[in-house]
Amino acid sequence: MALSLQLQQIFLSPTRLINSQQPKPIIVTNPLISPNLTTKRPLHINASAQNAAAISKTDSEEVSLPPELNRELMPKHVAVIMDGNRRWARMKGLPVALGYEAGIRSLRKLVELCCKWGINALTVFAFSAENWSRPKTEVDYLMGLFERGLKNELEEFARAGIRMSIIGDSSKLPKSLQDLIDKASKTTEGNSRLHLVLAVNYSGQYDVVQACQTIGQKVKNGIIEPQDINSLLVEQELQTNCIDFPCPDLLIRTSGELRLSNFLLWQLAYSELFFSLSQWPDFGEAEFLEALCSFQQRQRRYGGQSS
Template identity: 85%
Template sequence: MSLFERALNDELENFARAGIRISIIGDSSKLPKSLQDLIDKGVQTTKQNSRLHLVVAVNYSGQHDVVQACQTIAQKVKDGIIETKDINSFLIEQELQTNCIDFPCPDLLIRTSGELRLSNFLLWQLAYAELFFSHSHWPDFGEAEFLEALCSFQQRQRRYGRQSS
């Protein structure tokens, strides 16, 4: 965690200057207080930036994200704010932690290190994402691998659940 804190501290001014907005998804309450404070500062400092949106998943669980969204919606039904007939995909998406993102459902997920699984990451949001698996580990994943992923993505026929004709 000290590496995370040091990197964020070193880059925060650059992020602000470059127009990069920082958001955190997950449960950061288990992090050291100094890191929590720095994250809060980074989120507040960059909240008006719009050139790039960096979303950092910290202690994030896709299953927990869906469960907490359901709990929030259930409480709204109980409180009479909404009715059960109002529950739909759009409402659920609004309660997920990625509601801080303009486009919360990625078109492409690049999974590094040779793993062939989602690992409890953005389970709802990845429903129609294209998946690309690379044997490169994250620090070694470079421009060549990124271009390979993009070329693979460009060759796909996106059907969003529809059958091909």
């Protein structure tokens, strides 16, 4: 997506989802920028033949865990609402774009940790259906950032063993981005190290509505009877049916906000919730470890009584 001169002046530096071999620093004129914004943190699952061989472990092989974590209690599917990018930038007196750039680095680190600690699926809320109401320059930048990231990282995803899927209404996205999403999904569909699911132009309410519409059409066509409709059938028609474990075990939301914001409303019915005070760009290994430790200390009863 070509950016206008105005956008290039406001949003200065493209960022890749996975570390490149020769990272480029963010070049800005604002002296308030923290030094750690000028260096991209390397992703340990990067693209060398040696690392690629190490990544292609079978699911039965052991993964390295911090001593605080119990392997038997690890969540299979973690969902994240990555909140606070703009707030982080404004608190530091930086352009909003640098908040998104820093947020991408936090996502990169989280993907690395999920691969390292043996989490099967990671679903992140990248762009909600309500986000179209933001300023056009900001939306255009986000679409461009997303497209550039995917275009640059397809090979890296393949080498890292990461499968990528997109959920949401992609019909409203730029055509070039739609084509790239389709290519990325097909290119990585055989990977099994981690299933990374990006929710783009996603609405939890609409997800349920479209599932009901599909089921209603099947009833109309005589494929099923009304009495055949149950929760399992609805779940199979939700967009998260692409995931082996469609319902997250753990939802993390950053920036101190205490709401779901129309994200995975059906799927989160029995998920454990963890709300972090950290802005998303500040969410790193220590914060993720805190969330996982909190998760492992809970007793999941699914509506039943405690044992």
